[in-house]
Amino acid sequence: MDPPGPGPGSKPRPKPAPSSVSLKSDHSKDNPLYFREPPPEDQREPGPKEQLDAIFTRLEEDILTFVKEQLQRLHRLLVSEYPESSSESEEEQSSREAVLNITLDFLRRMKQEQLAERLSSRSSVGVCRDKLKSHLQQRFNCVFEGVAKAGNSAPLHQIYTELYITEGGASEVNQEHEVRHIETASRKPAATETSTTCEDLFKGPAHRHQPIRAELTEEQGTQTKSKEENESIFNKAMQSVKTTFTKFFVPIREEPSEEGPIRAELKEEGPIRTVLTKGVAGVGKTVLTQKLSLDWAEGRAHQDVQLLFPFTFRELNVLRDTEYSLVELLHHFFSQTKGLCSFQQLQVLFIFDGLDECRLPLDFSRTRVLTEPTESASVEELLVNLIRGSLLPSARLWITTRPAAANQIPAECVSMVTEVRGFSDPQKEQYFRKRFRDEQQATAVISHIKSIHSLYIMCHIPVFCWILSTVLLHLMETRERRELPHTLTQMYIHLLVVQAKVKNIKYHEGSGTDLHWTPETWEMVRSLGKLAFEQLQKGNLIFYESDLSECGLDTAAASVYSGVFTQVFREEPGLYQDTVYCFIHLTVQEFLAALHVHETFFSSGENLLPTPHSSESPEAFYRSAVDQALQSPNGHLDLFLRFLLGLSLSTNQSLLPGQLTYTGSASTNQETVKYINQKLNEEGLSAERSLNLLHCLNELNDRSLMEEIQRVMTEGRLSGLYSPAQWSAVSFLLLSSDSDLGEFDLRKYQASETALLKLLPVVKASTKAILSGCGLSPLSCAPLASVLSSSSLTHLDLSNNDLQDSGVELLCSGLKSAPCRLHTLR
Structure with a gap:
């Protein structure tokens, strides 16, 4: 019904004033809206x-x-x-x-x-797994100890000796010469260190050291249940x-979310994904990866892993210019898995051995993200995405490296860091008793090695144990009744002699007892020495064909060297016949480099080491070598110097008969000893460099300083010591002793800053250091901070010393470092 209009005679309605209300709204005031009835429930549009x-x-x-x-x-x-x-x-x-x-x-x-x-x-996964296990058993059942040539292999289980592995530490760069790592590792393990094994690498702390589940016998495994x-x-x-x-x-x-995609949250900490294992050259990292692979293949460990893929960076380097998808890469290296098109739902373990040898530019900041295992990319991109978890996030990774290359992997990509320390003292003895089956021979060898500190330290490295056993076994089995080696130089000279005789027996059918050094043999030694020195200067420890060409060597000659001096130099064929060359250990390369520099000077008068000395005399030559070693960054020429000075002795030169003729003399050696003692007393020389110079004196057969300090320590007259050289000798003797350095009290020796700075290696080898009331100043704090960041020290007493605010700030830098294990600070 329409509303009634205005009656007769009524005044007209005034025009409304302008309004912001729409006409429609204005009209609706007089004409109310009518809504339709809501649709039935089953016809309504569903909500989110x-x-x-x-x-x-x-x-x-x-x-x-x-x-x-x-x-x-x-x-x-x-x-x-x-x-x-x-x-x-x-x-x-x-x-x-x-x-x-x-x-x-x-x-x-x-x-x-x-x-x-x-x-x-x-299942199809099981079939591929069994094929892969069979392949890995054949591949790793026998390994090459020290060499990589057919005919020199040995069963892994027969030669394997357990290694000491510790947990903890940071994946940070460490540029020290590895001989310092060896000398640090020579001390007894600290009580605070947590050891681990290959079997426990990917287990959380709560699951460690649990009883291993009993394995099924073959008969039990074939039993079937009824339908x-x-x-x-x-x-x-x-x-x-x-x-x-x-x-x-x-x-x-x-619980639908209105704010975005639903996200699942882990209720508890997940398993360890990526383990980074550090260790110096020759400490046994590669053998560890082979042992784990063989244990998995034979059903002894890591059976929760469905597929295990061991890689080396050496073989991946060969593919640096090739593109694959991850699936294609796995099929390429492990054809046993070609029946599988996807690995995303499987528990997979990747082993990448030798990060320090990687020649791929692993760029974690700019490499594109890959998530699909079927997407093609460069090998570098595949590696980066595997490590950071974009590809196969459920996979486990084990990466091994030498300490200097550990920082190539970002810390956020590493779940746990471990370190291979090599052999503990009992493991050294176990190794030599395996190598020397004759009980009397084994006991004599162990006793001899224990009596020489420099050799005993190096025995923490399995490769060095192999070198020692090779030399000593040869000397004991031949009719030569020479005195057993007492220095590193003598040991490596004997190794070279042994290999020269092996060569002559192999190619000249000699008896091995009356052989002499042929011109061809010496030419090989000179070429190897030239390669060793030039590559050592560049910091290269593995060589490719291009590296050999730069050193004037062709691949045919290199192949001859590796076939003749198999224990000194080796070639490792990779994919597509590409070959990698290397010396079996850094110390072998350093020895041959020193031999090359020494022989070059005395045969041609050319000094290959830069020197400020104007004289070209032998005395100036050795002085320049000492200076160069002291100036090299982080001690990279320390061991090279030991070998070079050891070669100056006529007794050592006589072990190398043939065409090498030196003109060194006793007076020259005395001048070198005098120069080293002068350097030992210079202010500012680090404790580590001082210790290396003392090792050099040992190579020169000069023990006068050590014998003097031995008498002083025996008589208890340490308070009368004043020179830095004397305190360095005290440090050397303390580190060489069999006594436990769990607690070091500086006040027992001399409460002075001079004594502390020279005894810092002893502090580093201890777990508790008492430095209370020793007159220390801020000068001591920076070296102490360095010790805190690289030792197992748990208790430090610095009370009653005027360290000042600046000194405390320096100490804090060491306290904040990841490896610091300090519990108590006074």
């Missing part, structure tokens, strides 16, 4: 929550249907007589592998270990899987 619920209800139905079908398939596979073969797509295979892993997990929870093992072995029992087990497994999915979906339906 209802849509999500519907999606996941359908998803749950589809997944449970798929899981049921797959469980039935696995059941059929288990009762079949044949393993599985599949030609499915990658997506289908990935889903099936996921269900397989869930099934195996629940079977093991139900204590059905035998059934889980049988099912795993019959009814199997069906009952699978029905229970399917119900468990269904319950798991239901629990997973319910919280998502009940």
Whole structure:
């Protein structure tokens, strides 16, 4: 009905004033709106929550249907007589592998270990795993000890001696010469250090040292259950899987997020993903990776890993200009896995050995992100994405490296850092008793080595133990009754002699006792020495064909060298016949480099070391070598200097008969000893450099300073010592002794800053240091901070010293470093 209009005679309605209300709104005041009745409930558009619920209800139905079908398939596979073969797509295979892993997990929870093992072995993953295990057993059952040539291998289990491995530390750069790491490792392990083994590398602290689950015998593994029992087990497994999915979906339906995608949060800390293991050259890192691979292949360790892929950076370097997808790369190196198109749902362990030898530019800041294992990329991009977890985030990685290259991997990509320390004292003895089966010989060798501190220190390195045993075994078995070597120089000269005789026996059918150095042999030694020196100057420890060309060597000659001096120089064929060359250990390269420099000077008068000395006399030559070693960064020429000075002795020169003729004399050696003692007393010389100069005196057979300090220490007259050289000798003797340096009290020796600065290596080797009331100043704090960041020191007493604010600030830099283990600071 229309509203009544104005009556007769009424005044006209005034025109309304302008308003911001729309005409429609104004009109609606007089004409109220009528709304339609809401549609029935079943015709209304679903909201976001209802849509999500519907999606996941359908998803749950589809997944449970798929899981049921797959469980039935696995059941059929288990009762079949044949393993599985599949030609499915990658997506289908990935889903099936996921269900397989869930099934195996629940079977093991139900204590059905035998059934889980049988099912795993019959699946396509199991077939590939068994082929891979067989391949790795053949590859690592025998290893080359010190050499890499056919005919010199030995069973790994026969020669393997357990190594001392510690947890902790930072993946930071360390540019010290590795001989210093060796000397640090020669001390007894600190009580605060946590040791580990290859078997425990990827276990969390709560799971360590747990009893190992008993392995099935072959007979037990082949036993089968009845059809009814199997069906009952699978029905229970399917119900468990269904319950798991239901629990997973319910919280998502009940708690939809309006702020963005739903994110799953881990309820507890996940397993260790990436382990970075540091260790000096020759300490046994590669053998450790071979041991772990063989243990997995033979079913002794890491059986939760389905596939294990051991790589070396040497072989990956060869592919630096090639593109692969991750799947293609794995198929390329391990053809046994070509039946698998996806590795995303599998528990995989990658081993990357020798990061220090990597020639790929691992750029973690600019490398593009890859998430699909089927996407092609350079080998460098694949490695970077594997390490940072973009590719196969569930995979485990074990990377080994020498300390100087550890910082190539960002700290955030490393779950745990470990360090291979080499042999402990009992392990050294165990190694030599394995090598010398004759009990009397073994006892004599061990006694001899223990009596020479410089040799005993180096025995922490397995390769050096091999060098020692090779030399000593040869001397004991031949009719030569020469005195056993007492210095490093003598040991390496004997090694060269042994290899020269091996060469002559092999190529000239000699008897091995009356052989002499031929011109051809010396030409080989000179060429190897030239290569060693030039590459040492560049910092190269592995060489490619281009490196050999730069040194004037062709590949044919290098192949002859590696075939003749197999224990000194080796070639390692890689893919596509590419060859990598290296000396078996850094010390061998340093010895041959020193031999080259020494022989060049005395044969041609050319000094290959830069020198400010105008004289070209032998005395000036050795002085220039001392100066160069003291000026080299972080002691990189320390061991080179020891060998060079050791070669100056006529007794050592006589061990190298042939064309090398030196003109050194006793007076020249005395001048060198005098010059070294002068350097030892100079202010500002670091404690480490002082110790190396004392080792040099030992190579020169001058023990006068050490004998003097030995008498002083025996008589208890340490308070009368004043010179830096004397305190360096005290440090040397303390580190050489068998006594436990758990607690070091500076006041027992001399409460002075001079004494402390020279005894810092002793502080570093201790777990508790008492420096109270020793007259220390801020000058001591920077060296002490360095000790805190690189030792196992747990207690430090600095009370009653005027350190001042500046000194405390310096100490704090050491306290903040990751490796610092200090518990108590006074």
